[in-house]
Amino acid sequence: MTSELDIFVGNTTLIDEDVYRLWLDGYSVSDAVALRVRSGILEQTGATAAVLQSDTMDHYRTFHMLERLLHAPPKLLHQLIFQIPPSRQALLIERYYAFDEAFVREVLGKKLSKGTKKDLDDISTKTGITLKSCRRQFDNFKRVFKVVEEMRGSLVDNIQQHFLLSDRLARDYAAIVFFANNRFETGKKKLQYLSFGDFAFCAELMIQNWTLGAVDSQVDDMDMDLDKEFLQDLKELKVLVADKDLLDLHKSLVCTALRGKLGVFSEMEANFKNLSRGLVNVAAKLTHTKDVRDLFVDLVEKFIEPCRSDHWPLNDVRLFLNQYSASVHSLDGFRHQALWDRYMGTLRGCLLRLYHD
């Protein structure tokens, strides 16, 4: 006796969250059954392995049919074939677009191209995430990217509107799209200690302040591309380190203000010129696409690592960066106050986030 055909169709589509997770994680039916058996479900329900097999197959088939709709979530809402309560629809979409931290760190900032897709086997081996799941996550990134590129308006809003994601997840996707578009290097060994959250945080700040959208909300890709004019202007900041008087004045202003407040005052005083040069040079280099990509490598090399080697506490870093930014306003010879604020405001936020072990 063999089962030729075995199906269950409910008027309301049954969604088993546990099986959905197994499916999303890319397990085959037999692996999923084995995992479910291990979870002790047979003992809890008194079911047999055959029942579990049939149930798993059914759910997998349903998910397979739903997958086509999940590629364009608004379709899932309007389609008539599966009757699914709105809360469940939201869950299906949210989980489908959720991604693994380990995976996203591997592809963040990479071009979402066929080439990268070929590397997914390696990523799968490295992260222990099934190839199937890697493909789904990669395709999700790519799909979102394709839909929202060349679109007008806020990136997060666009993603939310076209993929019906939660605010949190839409922001994450905005970061992924932003990184993929600007190809920021995140894979260097030096950057391994950073989490996706760190990068997403920086991406959000950069989108808010450094993109076209920060000045004009009526252009295509306003949140994806950095404001070229702004990057050009950043060269003007060079004067802060090139002009020796200005540099000394800046240093004395900061040192006066922070004397007695900083645990690492002497180290700061000794390193001030190096640090300032680092930060300003990063700005000045951003005209070249290549250097834009290395932004995070540079920040870590030029600022984070020197501070960390001197064991600056986070609070001291904050006090220093605040004072360092603010003191520029008292430099009479410096004319690019607004530019400085736009640059430093974002950079300060990023650095503080990136400064950890």
Place this chain on the structure above:
Amino acid sequence: MPGKLKVKIVAGRHLPVMDRASDLTDAFVEVKFGNTTFKTDVCLKSLNPQWNSEWFKFEVDDEDLQDEPLQITVLDHDTYSANDAIGKVYIDIDPLLYSEAATVISGWFPIYDTIHGIRGEINVVVKVDLFNDLNRFRQSSCGVKFFCTTSIPKCYRAVIIHGFVEELVVNEDPEYQWIDRIRTPRASNEARQRLISLMSGELQRKIGLKVLEMRGNAVVGYLQCFDLEGESGLVVRAIGTACTLDKLSSPAAFLPACNSPSKEMKEIPFNEDPNPNTHSSGPSTPLKNQTYSFSPSKSYSRQSSSSDTDLSLTPKTGMGSGSAGKEGGPFKALLRQQTQSALEQREFPFFTLTAFPPGFLVHVGGVVSARSVKLLDRIHNPDEPETRDAWWAEIRQEIKSHAKALGCHAVVGYSESTSICEEVCILSASGTAAVLNPRFLQDGTVEGCLEQRLEENLPAGCGFCHIPYDELNMPFPAHLTHCYNCRKQKVPDVLFTTIDLPVDATVIGKGCLIQARLCRLKKKAQAEANATAISNLLPFMEYEVHTQLMNKLKLKGMNALFGLRIQISVGENMLMGLASATGVYLAALPTPGGIQIAGKTPNDGSYEQHISHMQKKINDTIAKNKELYEINPPEMSEEIIGSPIPEPRQRSRLLRSQSESSDEVAELDLSHGKKDAFVLEIDDTDAMEDVHSLLTDVPPPSGFYSCNTEIMPGINNWTSEIQMFTSVRVIRLSSLNLTNQALNKNFNDLCENLLKSLYFKLRSMIPCCLCHVNFTVSLPEDELIQVTVTAVAITFDKNQALQTAKTHAEKSLQRASTDNEELLQFPLELCSDSLPSHPFPPAKGWSKHLESASSNSGIPAAQRAVTVEKASPVGEGNFRNRSSPPCANSTVGVVKMTPLSFIPGAKITKYLGIINMFFIRETTSLREEGGVSGFLHAFIAEVFAMVRAHVAALGGNAVVSYIMKQCVFMENPNKNQAQCLINVSGDAVVFVRESELEVVSTQQPTANCQPACAGGEVTT
């Protein structure tokens, strides 16, 4: 020109890409009705076209309006080659033809293609203007309402229940026409879909005409089926119960209405033959012999000569049965005569209803069934489907005679079915013999003192169990005792019925699903030899199915079966029998004895030990089941019940006591000899197997109950969470071990595993009950068995379940005293709907409603009068009805589907019309669509979607009495092909949640009843 059909094509969405080059589609729409076709403009390069067409107007006869479906075809425009069809939508416009149903059909319909499935959606608006007085047109029957529900629909009252209507139409199956060799599968499928749609329209119209002839206005329990006879043609047949219904919500319209039926009543030509197509009339034996005499040539009727002699005795029994009653004897006799006279003039006193207005069902005799094996031949003249009509007439006659043998003049819970394999066809009919109260059959409005007094005399909760036949002249041997409830009348020891459990029946504990499963191998044979072989096997199968049912019932410690449905399916090399029913413990019937097993060789010690071990296991199982189903009847000593009836008891020693009393059993008694029903004799390994299989049935996991009736006895607090589902399994038998035993085991495992899977899948709904579990078995190919299950899972509140029915009733009464009229009726109705053990003492239903309604002093006199007349078990206030639409609108989107006639926690406010849909799906890329499972899974999901879309377009939010009547699946994996035909039906309704009702009632309380409204606000 009595009707103008208007159609507007608004827009499309999610269309498939038809032009690979542009990834877009140039779509336009053809709207066809009858022979007229309109086209929209082409909407270039869009997957979401906005046509916003003008109104396409069709001027048509109302006959066509009833027969023809509206056909909408979406196409992709192609300048150089032929336009490609994207898909079609068939819209049945019947619901627009009667005033109380839908007024407009408007919404998104899935665009369906028989090869590709659903391909996008189209938004359509359809309206109908009817011009003339419809009654003048006899060819059409516009205005007759159809309900699939097998009880009086919730917002109606039955004025008269006229009786049985049937009709069948035949045609050539397009799939088998010569042209099919040269046309595409798509064209062939569409021709078939269209033809069946046309035929069901025609059938419905013809049935409607018969109803009008009977002066009815509705068909309840409408069941339409297709027989795919292959080469010999396509038969569409339908049965139903003609009624005159009154809408409960319009008191103004009610008063004149209540006069007219009584006037009409006198004019009603009861003797008028409701079935002009059939030549037979009246239950005369000569006719029977006549049919029998010509049958050997072509038809293999299963009836044996012994049954014929049995039947010839029956009129005597029927007439003499009036003496059975002691209490209220004269009234009863009078009633009997009345009923008889009303019923005897009908050709077939059959009712497809399974639940009845209170007081309608007086006594139940038992299950009657008949089967006959026929050889199919080509239908030569589709306009004269005489052969098929004659076949059914023959079977119905047999049923009628059996009912008479049981002292009953009516058959309720009646249904018909067929099973076809190649050119052999088994026709089956079954029902429950019953004695009915004539009131509803003639005139529902006259409530003379006679009826009133009768009703008071009828014992509550047990009346229907009392035997309708004469105990001295019993049609079959039965073990009678005095009723355990009223202790006055006689009752049988077990009762088998095809109806739902009457709401007033007193039940102890909970019920459960009981199934008997059986396979029999049969030699492959051709034509007549094959038919003979099947005919010979049938009696043994029926006998074994009954024995299995009886044993399983005893094992559960129960004494009655409801909703019994025995299905015998025929295949190439085997027959399958599957009986499903809901077992209960009726308080009126005696406690069932245990099961005793006896060995043949009592001297063998080890054997003896084995037997006693088995016996112990059986006893343990019975005890466990009693606990599980909470069966603890009050202890009652024999003396209290009254002296046992000595004579029948003695007889029962000699004869098998089998009170389900269908004819087969009566026939088979001889062969069964002198065994006691409760003794299982183990004389060979087969018998051993049987006992083992009895014990292998596993009870559902805790928290689960199941039944195949509408409501589960003993559970009354349903929550609103329901899940309807269809599950299909096909197994392939390995041809090596094909013995009866192995087959039985395979089949048993298949059903048990299927149930286990259902319990597992629905575990999140615990505590929950699977209601209306409907199994169908078919044998699509040599070694394939297909089982299809449709049921609904309903969650219930465990805590409230502990409350007794009594407190529930008290609560509702308390509320009633403070509530206004509408709110009063509501809890009452709840009780009668969902409480199997009715809270009220004896005379309930009708008269009780009157009492409680009139005792409410808050109601003004005039209004009370209306209430009194309107009060019925499904009483409903007009107030709620009027305010329902805004509520209904808020829930549009989700469409509930259920095989039940009600929706728990909600009130049905409007019936929008019948849904009857037929779909074919075919694929030539089976593997690519996920194999057979993927293919069928997608198709069933699509069918659900199309049903929901049609209901939503009618303005409804649920389908009740939903049934999947056919699911024919054929595959050819070698060719990578599969085809499936599905036929579903149900009633589209609008329901309103109870919680919403109460909100509404506080919002506009003064609209309808000024003085009593204050109370309503207090309670909500």
